[in-house]
Amino acid sequence: MRKVAVVGTGLGKWGVRSATLKELAQEAGKALFDDVEGLPREEVDSLLVGCALAERLAFQSYVAPLVAEQLGINPTRMLARTELACVSGQSALKMAYMAIATGLSDIALVMGLEKMNTPDMSETQTSMACVLDREWEGVNGMTAPPYFAMVAQRHMHEYGTTQEQMAMVSVKNHRFSATNPYAHFPKEVSMNRVLNSPSISPPLNLLDCSGITDGAAAVLLTHGDAAKEMTDTPVFIEGLGQAATGNLTANLPSLTSWPTMRRAVRDALKMAGATIHDMDLAELHDCFTISEIIEYEELGLAEKGKGGRFIEEGQSDIGGKLPINTRGGLLGCGHPLGATGVAQVVEVVQQFKAQVPSQRYVGGEWGLCHNLSGNANNHGVVVLRRGS
């Protein structure tokens, strides 16, 4: 099996955009082709597009061929869109990884993409019911904010986690996004402001929640031999993990323990031949502040129930045990569902290439990216390593 490396990255501006789905893809695609200067488009033989809700929010299925046409590429090996709600983008990366590892593809473009802001935002809100089980939960008003509010309430009840600790996640991630020109929210926020932002679903306030964001992100993958011809700093995909259990809230073993995350992390690290302590930075799925706190625990960085303490001690900040979400996370960058997982990989690669502002520069050799979806029943993990 061939080694697989990320050799290029591209981002467009994230936010409430007037751009269409295809235009968002074009921006990130242009940035990518600028990054891998001189690559003829006809050498890109595969395209995998991660996108969760295009049929509802852009009235468009058949997303991958339209992105191909927009980018001016004609895939001759592998072409598809992947959908796995908030893990859609990472799924596209995994498919592209496999295409190159098997030799079916030599150069694959991975595009994460979502157009979420629509002229009628009630359409967007209603559509969010269909990234959970719409028949059983969505119709009862269960979308992500009330679900994660229950998770937060339960974590507070079981472990004494506080709203202040949750707010610290938002403050940290916004401090990072303030230096990220692609972020939806490139502005610092104070503890006071997070705690006094409007209540969305108690105990979650507005600034505990990631935004409804339009955006795209792209990476280019190739095999080990070709990678070094295309960049001085190939970043290898060393580990992949994925695990899911039943999605219905009633079927979950626990709200505050995510065994499928532990499984996905364990498998990805094992495949990479590394431990969590080898990591230099991590991009975690902070769809809500409470998510990041539980993720510290499931990564094994903090004991169960001590995730709140972990942020309080600054352990997830630069200089702490493991810097987390240096691009600004979903809280600071916004969360265009299909784009998020790809943008996390972009951040790790740009960190390793020292392409990020000094205020959030970490660098290093190992990075881990994590996404979750649905009722946190499904988790995906990618482990990356800087080559030379």
Place this chain on the structure above:
Amino acid sequence: MRKVAVVGTGLGKWGVRSATLKELAQEAGKALFDDVEGLPREEVDSLLVGCALAERLAFQSYVAPLVAEQLGINPTRMLARTELACVSGQSALKMAYMAIATGLSDIALVMGLEKMNTPDMSETQTSMACVLDREWEGVNGMTAPPYFAMVAQRHMHEYGTTQEQMAMVSVKNHRFSATNPYAHFPKEVSMNRVLNSPSISPPLNLLDCSGITDGAAAVLLTHGDAAKEMTDTPVFIEGLGQAATGNLTANLPSLTSWPTMRRAVRDALKMAGATIHDMDLAELHDCFTISEIIEYEELGLAEKGKGGRFIEEGQSDIGGKLPINTRGGLLGCGHPLGATGVAQVVEVVQQFKAQVPSQRYVGGEWGLCHNLSGNANNHGVVVLRRGS
């Protein structure tokens, strides 16, 4: 790289069903688990679901985890839905193939699935605009029937193809579907009936068009070593091909020549180390009668423009040059977008296992499956070989 084999198949009844998306998946899943009797569900480590339009027609994204929950499986290796309009199901098969070939997965379930009939069928019709380019073509009324009507008109103009020749495709495929209890249209039709069925978009009549069908199909894949423990007749995936060009009608080089199909066929056969003349049967994408006629030509079975003659001579029937669409094709079985590509593979496997009625039994060793999508700009091919 590991060899990959199909070791089990499952189908539900196709048609206008009152079943929900999840219930359709459950039926095909049950049939699959019955076929691989004794397989503990926890051994299925991956699930790939091909589905094109669930967000619009079932108001449900996050399709793969919901199918997993419905089937009682908890994937620990690979989980995603693939979307590529009418090639969605075949795309899922390809992803599962790669997962097993790389060793990331040991046993993967592939589910093709579509719920197309809705209480308000105008919603279904409108949604069909989003499997083409909705912004540029869908809004102008360009959905599949008018597009393929233009293709048919042009083929008639350029090569003298007749409506009678097109009708013969429908007659043949309905003769096969008449023996297929899972088909939406299990009934023979006469030439006269096809030619006098209501006009949909001239020259295409109703019986020149595949139906709007609810349905699901499933196959189980594993690696070469495990395959022989699970079945006496593993069917190996030997070749994969895929090629796409720009989707807009205005950007297509030709309406009647499909160079991306030739490319996909060539690549899949090359990978398999076979030629089209080695094939014992083929499942082609007869979304409209004219499609199958052009496909004869692009497969190299007939000279360009002589596809009409090919069906007239009975060369695509049992006893002819290459029996095509023995399950009844899209014309006879209906076309639940995501399910079609998987059901084609089911047919080839069941043929090799002599699990089909004698009236349509061909058997043999080699089979080819083909799907197209959009404005026939994208084609995917899978080549299968019976193992022993």
